[in-house]
Amino acid sequence: MIKDASSYLYYAAGKRFYFKEVTVLVPSNWTGKYERAKTERYDKAHIIIDEPNRAYGDEPYTLQYGQCGDEGQYIHLTPNFMLDDKLVAVYAKRGRVLVHEWAHLRWGLYDEYSDEEPFYLSKEVTVEATRCSKNIDGKQCTSREDCVDCAKNTTTGLPTSDCMFLPNQSSTAKESIMAYPGLNSVSEFCTTETHNAEAPNRQNQMCGNRAALDVILNSSVDAGAQQSFATIPSVNITFVQRKSRVVCLTLDVSSSMSLNDKILRLRQAATLFLREIIEDTAHVGIVQFSTEAEILKGLTEINGNQSREDLVSALPTGTILYTYVCKGLLTTLEVLKQHDQSAEGDEIVLLTDGEATDNIMTDCFNDITRSNVIVHTIALGKSADNTLKHMSDETGGIFFYAAESLDSNELVDAFASLITSDGNLTHQAIQLESSGNTITDWFNGTFSVDWTVGKDTAITIVYEVSGSSPIIFIEGPSGESFTQSDFIHDPSARTLTLRIPGTAKIGEWHYSLLNMGSKQAMAITVTTRAASANVPPITVRAHMDQNSADGRKAMLVYAAVTQKGLPVIMADVTATLESDAGHMALLQLEDNGAGADAFRHDGIYSAYFIDLKTGRYSLKVRVQNKGKARISTHRRSGAPYIPGYVVNGQVVLNPPKPPVNNEPVEVGSFSRTATGESFVVELGSTDPPLFPPCKIIDLKAKLEGENVTLTWTAPGAIYDQGTASLYHIHWSKDLELLRREFNETRAVNTSALSPQEAGSIEEYTFSSSNFNITNGTTVFFAIAAENADPLQSEMSNIARVVKFEPPVYIHTQQHNSINVIAIAVSGTVAAIVVMIAVIIYI
Secondary structure, three states, X not given: OHHHHHXXXXXXXXXXXXXXXXXXXXOOOXXXXXXXXXXXXXXXXOEEEOOOEOOOEOOOEEEOOOOOOOOOOEEEEOHHHXXXXXXXXXXXXXXXXXXXXXXXXXXXXXXXXXXXXXXEEOOOOOEEEOOOOOOOOEEEEOOOXXXXXXXXXXXXXXXXXXXXXXXXXXXXXXXXXXXXXXXXXXXXOOOOOOOOOOOOOHHHHHOOOOOHHHHHHXXXXXXXXXXXXXXXXXXXXXXXXXXXXXXXXXXXXXXXXXXXXXXXXXXXXXXXXXXXXXXXXXXXXXXXXXXXXXEXXXXXXXXXXXXXXXXXXXXXXXXXXXXXXXXXXXXXXHHHHHHHOOOOOOEEEEEEOOOOOOOHHHHXXXXXXXXXXXXXXXXXXXXXXXXXXXXXXXHOOOEEEEOOOHHHOHHHHHHXXXXXXXXXXXXXXXXXXXXXXXXXXXXXXXXXXXXOEEEEEEEEEEEOOOOOOOEXXXXXXXXXXXXXHHOEEEXXXXXXXXXXXXXXXXXXXXXXXXXXXXXXXEEEEEEEEEOEOOEOOEEEEEEEOOOEEOOOOOEEEEEEEEEOOEEEEOOEEEEEEEEOOOOEEXXXXXXXXXXXXXXXXXXXXXXXXXXXXXXXXXXXXXXXXXXXXXXXXXXXXXXXXXXXXXXXXXXXXXXXXXXXXXXXXXXXXXXXXXXXXXXXXXXXXXXXXXXXXXXXXXXXXXXXXXXXXXXXXXXXXXEOEOEOOEEEEEEEOOHHHHHXXXXXXXXXXXXXXXXXXXXXEEEEEEEOHHHOOOOOOEEEEEEEEEOOOXXXXXXXXXXXXXXXXXXXXXXXXXXXXXXXXXXXXXXXOOOOOOOOOOOOOO
């Protein structure tokens, strides 16, 4: 598959691209001789081969939710797709399918076919299949046994819903891979010259009616690629394997860690990691560093509670002088080699609160990168070394910033996020709750256990003042109750832990913490695992669209709420972003297919982060069900299924796609918290950046009699926040003119249109009398919003209306020897004038 895809890709884009190096990470339980994995991880793979997603079955698909030209997340293939040759006829040869999906993943292209609108009326008022290019010929049929001509909807002129387009297998059209990679002749992406800009597909909607190759060469991560290779180089494929997880905690105990109880914060967070987060069978070691480095605990296999407690008891308690980070890192390499004489692919968790006394870049950076070890870095407080992010970026690790204060709970959240996955999410620790506060009396809250989780549920409470542990009341949904006497208390770490026996009851749990002493900070964390090995849990992945920003454009916050790839929709999702300078932003994330969110109800919740200020930021997402959340099996996009072909004039049908259950599944009460990788903002100016309203991406148009009605979701004054000042609506009968010269085309009078708050549904109706719409006329519309600065948004997607007059049916009947001509017009048509020349034979 990979070799065929590399060759197909090479010629498809003008000899610019091919696959040079491919690494295949095989499961840890496979027998055989494989190279040792380095930084390769399941959750960072470009292509995942896994059991079928219930919404797609064996259909290949790519998870993408960015803007046009943005890279996607991963390609999903199934074992059946790889092994069952009957699926090649249904979709295409595997190499061709991979290139189609790679274009989604790498270059942010979208499909040029459409399951939602498989046909449209062209500007010539002919029915066209949604495709690119229009050079692909074929037949429109309604029967799976023989090719029966499609019936037409007399109101729209489009084929009825049972109609399908069957391409001619002998077609000579070369475009396009994003529509019909299964056709033998198709070998290229649509170019500006061959692109079908009229077709109502995702590529046109998301990419401004631009051709696929135009996006690749001008707007993708490979923009500007010009080099052509005379011959296609061979692809090098390497197979690697990762066995058990090996982790070493490398912890700063310099004198600054004694300030503000930071050494205590370290112990509290690391204790949670060792007791609740790290997986069984993993190997863990502990190294502390200051003026010198010391091994506190060699690699220890996690094989029960005692091994976890042995590691907890080895955590550092005191502090010493300087911050020699490199001494700690180089000692850590020696600890990691205790497992199998190599540190390749192992993990270091490096925590420090200050500037390194040594020079990390010159003293040990090259040694670390050459060792192929993964370094996760945690910057505790605003004084932590700025090299940390660079080190995690270069080694494939994760960077976290955590505030020093206990009530933020950010250090605990960072350690709780140090999970890994081999694709089996049932082994993974999941946070249900993470909350902190500074209190004088009561600290109350709730968390929810849903039907996908509940095993190994643990409640961890940390407090600030020695000798002042809180009084605790925990109440379950069935009347279960726990108090502080049920918790394990570690006074030296000021930590209380409760492991709920068995599987926690489904429903809402309530907690109340009563502070009996002086004002102090407290925090609570609830972790759990899947209720059953057969039921994947609902998970949340939070991240930014970029890990650093300079203020030239807004950042996007994403939270993917899913159950093994199935979207959890209609949840309440909020994000908290907090910087080391004390700047905090609270954002409501939406899954409404507008503003920052590319697609409605795909389980990806999004928002723009516009209030940019210089600093290192943490990212925390909280998810709840407020009564409407459900798991959706709606399929959005995948490899194009071809129902059949026209072969030598005869219809040859493929087997139908296996049906999938599209009924949503109620979630019930549930809650999650998730921490994303931290990010850095470095503004070039002290003045806050100015941003326009966001692009409108869901404009729709409808012609009703003599009136045109446009609908869209309101943008904000600044991206998707606030209220815009005004709208500009323009139209043209020339799509290309509107796309290229929006502001120069004719405007619709919008003086009576006042923008609503961002996220509102807008509707505007106006007369079509100025457009001179006659039968067969197509008019294209686009809209832009403007704020008070005044800054104007990008032009929206282009919507269109087609004037279609229903057919006139003529029949005769004998009535009193007089010929009566009856004209029947089906549908509602305003002010229609019909001129007919009829010859009637009686």
